[in-house]
């Protein structure tokens with residue numbers, strides 16, 4: 047038995063239409079229209095199994111309407127200048143309201159997450175889903191984006207502590223820290239960095255079914271921030287999940303959770319709400335299977351369920 051219980055962290059990227067602005071026009075909002083149902087389904091599963099998560103929410107979703115100021119959309123947000131995007135980052139913002147353009151606003155979703163009977167953390171996923179690690183995103187742009195997030199979150203009485211980088215593109219960590227954030231979600235560390243590419247493919251395939259002790263992941267203090275790396279994408283509609291079927295695929299995910307228990311390490315499940323949208327029944331079955339197994343391990347004292355912010359608070363100042 048490891049000396050410490052494993053950590054079970056769940057982070058959810060909530061972005062709706064904002065997750066597609068990097069594609070530019072035309073925009074089709076139909077893939078995002080089911081996401082309110084997804085949020086309800088996930089919150090109900092949280093309540094059934096007593097699980098807390100970090101909801102990394104795009105800042106613009108705190109709003110229920112917006113309008114241009116002197117003809118400019120969100121002029122306080124300094125624009126990134128990406129080489130690959132010709133239009134303004136906010137060109138697709140409808141400057142409308144939640145009834146007319148429900149996939150661009152989400153004040154009701156923020157309220158629903160806050161009202162969950164099992165406490166949830168609301169984290170940050172940038173104001174307009176900007177890509178911080180791209181060279182086109184300046185420090186000034188990222189700082190202005192975070193300030194805009196903090197301003198809208200304050201109106202909902204939310205103090206943002208945890209950050210998830212859109213497209214997992216990590217950058218400007220010093221700006222993140224100076225903007226009052228304590229915790230971020232980093233990438234899964236490379237599992238077999240010293241192997242050749244074909245050896246790595248074989249090792250990853252074996253590790254997926256029979257996880258090895260050396261692929262355990264731990265949160266890490268990095269200066270003033272705590273990095274809580276993601277370790278597993280929950281995607282019940284992935285090609286792998288469809289090939290194995292929901293039950294067998296859920297079993298594979300649980301193998302990774304038990305691996306964290308054996309090694310006293312971190313199991314950090316993450317997904318976008320749109321990962322669950324195509325088949326809600328399948329998503330619910332997989333969530334119940336996984337959260338049910340997690341609850342048994344938590345009740346047995348072998349695993350703790352913490353939000354990203356709680357992991358950050360626990361590790362802050364430990365320097366290890």
Ligand SMILES: [Zn+2]
Pocket residue numbers: 106111112113119120139140141
């Ligand atoms: Zn707007």
